[in-house]
Amino acid sequence: MTHRMHTDTHTPYLDGGRSWRDAAGRYALLPLxxxxxxxFIYAGLDKLTDSAFMKDAGSGSVGDMMRAVRDSSAIPxxxxxxxxxPVAFGYAIAIGEVAVGIGTLVGLLARAAALGGALISLSLWLTVSWASDPYYYGNDLAYLMAWLPLLLAGAPMFSLDAALRARRRRVGGYR
Structure with missing residues (x-):
């Protein structure tokens, strides 16, 4: 005699007999x-195309922004x-944001991209938005927290990482 768990016959099933809750859990990180x-792609491109930002000094420049937050940052x-x-720093942040954004969006090296996003957000929180009072007015801490689930879980669905894993299993005969 086989033992079967009772299942509600009115529960919609997706993905080969799993409940909708199981499927929702698998797709939960997609919106994030x-x-x-x-x-991050937008933020990086915005910086790269803003002629005022990529300057050592002047209104809206990365240099003036960094000088303005220096004394109020957690780590001067x-x-x-x-x-x-400052210009090289501005380019490093902008190019890093674009790379992280692309990796995250397409799910390629997703955990590495999430680590990069978390490190960018952490560095901006400790410098630019550290003095936000109350702390929840600064968005960099919220971005840092948003990166953590992706750092832990990667991109298991609709990602190049998942496609490459599936291909390796097929080619290698692994299940």
């Missing part, structure tokens, strides 16, 4: 991936390092 991917030495070459 799309939001963070698009946002981080800001001092950025101020050694």
């Amino acid at each position: 991936r799309v939001f963070l991917g698009v946002t 030495a981080m800001v001092d390092m950025a101020l050694e070459n």
